[in-house]
Amino acid sequence: EVQLVESGGDLVQPGGSLRLSCVASGFRFNSQWLSWVRQAPGKGLEWVASIKQDGSGKSYGDSVKGRFTISRDNARNSLYLQMNSLRVEDTAVYYCARGAGCDYWGQGILVTVSS
Amino acid sequence: DIQMTQSPSSLSASVGDRVTITCRASQGISNYLAWFQQKPGKAPKSLIYAASSLQSGVPSKFSGSGSGTDFTLTISSLQPEDFATYYCQQYYSYPFAFGPGTKVDIK
Numbered sequence: 737e738v739q740l741v742e743s744g745g746d747l748v749q750p751g752g753s754l755r756l757s758c759v760a761s762g763f764r765f766n767s768q769w770l771s772w773v774r775q776a777p778g779k780g781l782e783w784v785a786s787i788k789q790d791g792s793g794k795s796y797g798d799s800v801k802g803r804f805t806i807s808r809d810n811a812r813n814s815l816y817l818q819m820n821s822l823r824v825e826d827t828a829v830y831y832c833a834r835g836a837g838c839d840y841w842g843q844g845i846l847v848t849v850s851s
Numbered sequence: 852d853i854q855m856t857q858s859p860s861s862l863s864a865s866v867g868d869r870v871t872i873t874c875r876a877s878q879g880i881s882n883y884l885a886w887f888q889q890k891p892g893k894a895p896k897s898l899i900y901a902a903s904s905l906q907s908g909v910p911s912k913f914s915g916s917g918s919g920t921d922f923t924l925t926i927s928s929l930q931p932e933d934f935a936t937y938y939c940q941q942y943y944s945y946p947f948a949f950g951p952g953t954k955v956d957i958k
Contacts, residue, residue, distance in 0.1 A: 771947070781949040783940070795945040795946065795947075827900060837942045839885075841895055841897075
């Protein structure tokens with residue numbers, strides 16, 4: 737069974753930093769693209785970033801480019817999202833998902849940016 | 852960047868109705884299109900990938916079609932558990948983008 741479990745969400749002040757983690761199981765981790773998707777309260781889904789199998793290719797949405805960094809550790813079956821210079825508008829539930837087409841999703845983790 | 856639109860933004864339907872949701876890309880995306888269902892407070896669930904391929908375990912009442920710029924998701928006979936918000940997503944080129952969603956509720 738494919739499972740994705742996010743952690744690391746918290747309340748953080750504007751300008752602060754946070755690192756999200758996602759641990760995967762139930763599939764061959766190093767053969768899959770991985771993605772982060774977020775959803776602000778009451779809003780739709782927003783693609784944040786994706787990373788290729790070996791970590792060599794990464795891409796970001798315009799709203800997070802230059803502030804967020806996606807990375808992975810294939811030995812630990814783990815995906816990460818380093819979020820710097822956080823803004824109030826980054827407040828959202830963050831999901832990790834398998835693949836560019838997001839065929840499996842984690843349960844989501846809440847990040848709140850507020851003073 | 853490729854923009855995704857969906858229509859309608861919401862619809863009211865009855866149990867047993869056939870429902871069709873449309874997704875349009877601002878430029879051609881071949882068949883790199885996925886559909887998702889999301890219920891309140893839950894993570895999205897993948898229904899369709901590659902525009903028309905049904906994800907494992909998804910009932911056959913869901914179907915997808917289209918290629919290029921115009922796509923549809925059809926629910927053949929709406930059931931109570933199908934009332935939810937539906938999103939399309941293109942994964943043809945960066946930045947990957949979701950449509951704004953279509954909320955399906957009970958008439």
